[in-house]
Amino acid sequence: MTAPLVILGTGLAGYNLVKEFRKHDSERPIIMITSDDGRQYSKPMLSTGFSKGKDADALAMNDAGAMSETLKVEIRTFQKVTSIDAEQKKLFIGEDVIEYSDLVLALGAEPINLPFPGNEHLMHVNDLMDYHKFHEAVKGKKRVVVLGAGLVGCEYAHDLASAGFKVEIAAPDLQPLSRLVPVECGQALIPALQSLGVTLHLGKAATQVIKTEDGVQVVLDDGSVLQADVVLSAVGLRPRVELAKQTGLSVGKAIEVDRHLKTSHDNIYALGDCAQVAGFNLLYVLPLMNGARALAKTLAGQENEIQYPVMPVMVKTPTLPIVTCPPQDESKGSWNIEGQSPHLQALFKDSEGNLLGYALTGECVAEKMKLNKELPASWYK
Amino acid sequence: MAQEHKKWQCIVCGWIYDEAEGCPEEGLAPGTAWGDVPEDWLCPDCGVGKDDFEMVEI
Numbered sequence: 001m002t003a004p005l006v007i008l009g010t011g012l013a014g015y016n017l018v019k020e021f022r023k024h025d026s027e028r029p030i031i032m033i034t035s036d037d038g039r040q041y042s043k044p045m046l047s048t049g050f051s052k053g054k055d056a057d058a059l060a061m062n063d064a065g066a067m068s069e070t071l072k073v074e075i076r077t078f079q080k081v082t083s084i085d086a087e088q089k090k091l092f093i094g095e096d097v098i099e100y101s102d103l104v105l106a107l108g109a110e111p112i113n114l115p116f117p118g119n120e121h122l123m124h125v126n127d128l129m130d131y132h133k134f135h136e137a138v139k140g141k142k143r144v145v146v147l148g149a150g151l152v153g154c155e156y157a158h159d160l161a162s163a164g165f166k167v168e169i170a171a172p173d174l175q176p177l178s179r180l181v182p183v184e185c186g187q188a189l190i191p192a193l194q195s196l197g198v199t200l201h202l203g204k205a206a207t208q209v210i211k212t213e214d215g216v217q218v219v220l221d222d223g224s225v226l227q228a229d230v231v232l233s234a235v236g237l238r239p240r241v242e243l244a245k246q247t248g249l250s251v252g253k254a255i256e257v258d259r260h261l262k263t264s265h266d267n268i269y270a271l272g273d274c275a276q277v278a279g280f281n282l283l284y285v286l287p288l289m290n291g292a293r294a295l296a297k298t299l300a301g302q303e304n305e306i307q308y309p310v311m312p313v314m315v316k317t318p319t320l321p322i323v324t325c326p327p328q329d330e331s332k333g334s335w336n337i338e339g340q341s342p343h344l345q346a347l348f349k350d351s352e353g354n355l356l357g358y359a360l361t362g363e364c365v366a367e368k369m370k371l372n373k374e375l376p377a378s379w380y381k
Numbered sequence: 382m383a384q385e386h387k388k389w390q391c392i393v394c395g396w397i398y399d400e401a402e403g404c405p406e407e408g409l410a411p412g413t414a415w416g417d418v419p420e421d422w423l424c425p426d427c428g429v430g431k432d433d434f435e436m437v438e439i
Contacts, residue, residue: 012393044427045395061392285394285427314426368425369406 003089003099004029004074005299008081008243009106010038010064011127013272013288017104018071020296030073031098038064038077041128044285047155048316049131050163056132084247086265102267102299105244105255109237109273109283114147118209121216122147122233125156134232141229142166145218147206148234149176151315154189156234158317161196168226169198170218171235172205180313180324181346181359182335188342188361192320201226237283239274254281259305261295271295277306286311310372321365325375327357339364347371389415389434394427398434 005021007014010032018030032038040062049059068075076093084091090099111124125134138144142165146157149171161167169176175186176193190200201220208219209231218226239254250256250264254276261269261277272288275281282288290308297304315322320342327333333350343362349355355374360367386401398404398418403411407425409418415434423430 016393042391042393042395044393048395289393289428309428366406369408 002029003101004031005102005104006030006091006098006100007032007104007106008034009108009272009274010034010036010040010067010075010077011106011108011272012043012285013106013108013274013292014104015040015067015071016289016292017106017271017296018073020292021299022071024296024300024302026072030071031100032073032075033079033081033093033098034064034075034077035080036077036127036129038067038075039128040067043127044316046125046128046131047152048159049135050159050165053163055135056128059131060128081243084243084268086247086249086268089267100267102269104295104299105263105268105270105274106272107240107243107270107274109239109254111233112236112238114206114233114235116207116209118211118216119233121209121211122231124233126237134230137230138165141215143215143228143230144168145170145216145226145228145231146234147171147218147231148236149173149200149202150179150234150236151177151313153234154193155316156232157193157198158196158319161193161198162318167196167198168201168228169193170201170204170206170220170226172203172221174203176200176202177315177322177324180315180326181322181361182337182348184337184341185322185324185344185346185359185361188344189315189317189320189322192317192342196319237273239276239281239283241274244270244274252276259294260298260303261291261306262298269295269299282311284311284313310375310377312368312372320362322359322361323365323368324359325357325372326359331356386412387415391424391427391429391434393429393433394424396424396426 039060041059064075064077079093082092111126144165146169154176157167157169176189177186204220207221210217215229241251244255245251255270257270257275271291273283294304294306312323312325327348337346345364346359348357358371389398403409403413
């Protein structure tokens with residue numbers, strides 16, 4: 001009997017891979033292993049749950065039992081793989097041994113924990129179970145401090161403020177979304193957030209969190225102190241690479257894989273937030289879905305290289321919608337910004353006038369499709 | 382008789398297609414019924430196909 005295909009992780013990467021794979025092969029035995037409850041949910045919807053009045057149960061679409069039946073897989077919940085023997089194609093969960101024919105690491109990424117006193121009082125929302133904890137923690141409360149002004153920080157601040165919370169953002173960055181959009185577009189988001197009652201403390205990093213009788217105090221590096229009931233940290237994610245490292249796989253910023261999503265070892269693949277595909281570690285849904293489709297084909301015997309289309313990132317801040325397709329790090333060129341804030345069209349072009357990236361805010365987001373067609377056809381080559 | 386417009390939601394990313402509004406920037410005129418959206422159409426946010434959408438309760 002051939003050993004099963006084994007997938008570690010039941011997030012968007014794991015479940016979508018299996019869903020795609022089953023289109024090619026309905027028979028091959030599959031075991032999925034997850035350290036959480038295995039419920040299926042849409043991760044992007046975690047940052048719009050409060051304004052829609054949804055708790056974790058409402059966001060869950062299927063439990064592990066239903067997924068197991070639909071996808072014809074065995075799902076092992078609340079289990080953590082302790083080690084992998086890549087030569088013998090075996091993995092261990094404590095004393096338990098599972099043999100695999102192919103192994104996929106779809107482990108995701110975990111929140112970066114800021115290293116300062118009192119960081120144990122910070123909350124993170126990176127999966128449905130975190131969302132549940134956070135939802136419980138703010139029940140009946142009013143004041144939330146969000147650390148971080150990137151995509152997730154801004155989306156959460158917007159969502160919580162829309163749901164009636166008094167939100168303050170603190171971040172060392174001088175503008176929102178500094179890694180995704182040029183200064184003017186980031187600044188356009190400030191009045192939109194303020195219109196929901198959000199206060200922004202930009203250029204200020206948190207240095208300490210102190211538990212008090214009626215909540216927490218967040219100390220900033222200019223000495224000011226914010227009072228809150230709950231502090232949500234959204235300062236970035238770190239790909240989960242420990243298991244891969246321990247197995248001896250090649251690891252850079254994330255688990256290194258080629259365009260077939262194959263790691264440095266035969267029969268072991270990596271997908272999603274934990275993978276660095278041909279040099280790029282892209283923590284968004286579109287690259288993950290493209291990866292899931294490509295890997296599903298490869299695992300079904302149709303060798304398939306991943307090709308990324310243009311992959312814009314939507315920022316879910318409905319008061320001021322933003323869509324961005326940032327130029328790649330090594331791109332040479334400059335931003336040209338048109339329009340009147342908050343409706344801006346920022347185009348990043350090289351010296352010959354070729355479009356290499358864009359950022360659109362407000363009403364200008366309607367230009368998205370037109371601009372996508374002007375961008376180089378294949379990204380992340 | 383006025384047709385009832387429905388909303389469809391992408392189960393992967395949460396993007397909503399409202400038949401009443403259509404999606405002009407994707408070439409779908411307001412009032413385009415879900416059934417008339419081309420089969421090879423992809424979610425503008427996450428790239429999944431029509432099969433991956435389910436109806437949102439209105």
